[in-house]
Amino acid sequence: MSLADAHQEQAILSSWQVNAAPWTDAVRQRQIASRERLTNAAIIETLLAIKPDALLDIGCGEGWLCRALSAHNIACTGVDAIDDLVQQARARGGRYLRLDYHDLAHVPLQPVDCAVCNFSLIGKTSTEAVFAAASHFLKTGGRLVVQTLHPVTACGEHPYEDGWREGSWQGFSERFQQAAPWYFRTLPSWQSLFAEHGFSLEQQREPTPDDSDLPQSLILVGKLTPG
């Protein structure tokens, strides 16, 4: 990993550490309008259609998605690097591990038939580490489901190419500080990540609000192929 990438990855973790409490409140008090209106339902619908027996929630935060899926009898485990978020998740019940994505391939994990990353692939090398570890945490034929900001809508005024971007907590309360950098990927870059790590892309969804022509998010579902 280059020093510059390592610095950015560290800034991401440091930001989530600082913002764990306001983030937990924002999610639990349903303050994030785009999630309530569209993207929570979109990821749940996508995962329920897959009908997994067991699911790994990678970058689970305070655990809302594990709780929602556990209610449908899916055995969920959440992993997240931030201890305060893992503690918040455990306090509401369920199985959670504190784990950085860079270590995913190096800890014993029971392979599952589905893993999800819901707005949790933020960095460059950390995202690559999740894909590189896929055959460790997924059974062959298992699905990796990623929901992320839609590259076309998230690109803004910048050139449409992969690269680090400055973060912002625009739209969030003033309790949020120290916005994290994030690594922008074009749609072909996301597609290549799946292809290069042995996935065939089964679905590409673009959840779009009723009152807009622009997609809010991108959901990609890859199936891990043998070999």
Ligand SMILES: C[S@@+](CC[C@H](N)C(=O)[O-])C[C@H]1O[C@@H](n2cnc3c(N)ncnc32)[C@H](O)[C@@H]1O
């Ligand atoms: C936007 S939050 C999403 C949380 C959750 N998936 C949700 O839908 O509410 C991003 C999460 O990714 C986690 N994260 C980011 N980089 C990580 C890394 N390298 N290793 C583990 N967790 C990481 C953060 O701690 C944070 O909980």
